[in-house]
Amino acid sequence: MAQHYPLEWLDTLISLTLNPAKIYLQDLTKDDIQSLSEKALIETTQIQSELKNQVFSLHKESQLRLLVQKYHSALIILLDTVKGYEKNDAFEKSEYCNLSRTVVSCLDELLFFIEVRFANFLSMEERVPSTYLNVSRKELKLKLDHLQKKLVADVADPIFSSLVLDNLYKFVNAKKTESITFRELLYRKELVQKLELLGLSETQTSIYNALNELLIYMNFNSRSYINYFTRCIANKINGLATKTERIDSLHFHFKEFRQMHTHRSMILYPEHQTLKAILSNWFEQEIAYLEKTMHLAPNPIKELKKNNLGQTKVTDKLTVNLSVDQIALILRAADESKLLHARSMSDVFKKIVPHLSTANKSELSYDSVRSKSYNAEERDKAIAIEVLEKLIRKLKTY
Incomplete structure (x- = not known):
């Protein structure tokens, strides 16, 4: 039995109803446009459910890969089509423009859904088509603008929040389009999505705050973040009175750090070492240095005894x-x-x-x-x- 085509309604809306070359667009009333916008949002959820059903009904990896790539390509083509329509004079009308924006947002959401759920079946190192990249950057910028105030309010240190936001804004504002891969785009999309959820859970599982935990999970191996992280730990450790206390505190911070989870496939800069590897090496070097220089203290044992007696x-x-x-x-x-x-x-x-x-x-x-x-x-x-x-x-x- 032939499988149902999940994109049928969305495909018809784009290919026929929104096509300026057809007669349907001119006949749409404001109520029709409102109804179509609402229907597009509902269809987006239903398409995600249908795609999951189709993927899990297949057993061969070759079939799964072909199905996922087919729908991913189809959505990019539909996105290109809608963006092409927007250049037509008919879309100067605000109601048509709003409808096309809703459809573009729905297509972007569906592409993100496929890229997150079925990344193993996509060629993540392929170049992102320019239309899709531009749409994604605009969507990301809107989210970042909305997120900026919340992130600054949630994170006590403005330097910390700005180094994350600056990295993301640099990506969305870049002019380069010819060499951006799906992997690079997906990383930014998922990071922004998780930043939006930051602070909704009050559970803190370690001495590190929620933003640190997220960036470590997302393998945010930016040099500026690595420098910030190590500087914060170093400042905290250097405030302790004795080398014994510093070593003890470093061991504790390292233990908590090792227990944090990291994403198995996500990494900001794949050409560099993972964040866990870089920071683990830093902890090990700092602990080794302090332990080797313990004998340089005037008399650490006496010092400890003096503190206790005092x-x-x-x-x-x-x-x-x-x-x-x-x-x-x-x-x-x-x-x-x-x-x-x-x-x-x-x-x-x-x-x-x-x-x-x-x-x-x-x-x-x-x-x-x-x-x-x-x-x-x-x-x-x-x-x-x-x-x-x-x-x-x-x-x-x-």
């Missing part, structure tokens, strides 16, 4: 109805959220912990409490969150 002996302490692990989590969160300002996180623990005790322990070592903040158990996290929520409820009664 702790203020406090007799009148506050008893906290939490465990040591839970106190550690709250103090770390207070430091990393910038609620407390100190020279380093170690300094926060050093100045606060000696004044605290728990129901089971009167003397707390600030260094021991600090180390426990790096190994959060789910139960301790849940209790710490419950206590903070209780504080919020209490504050609302004032």
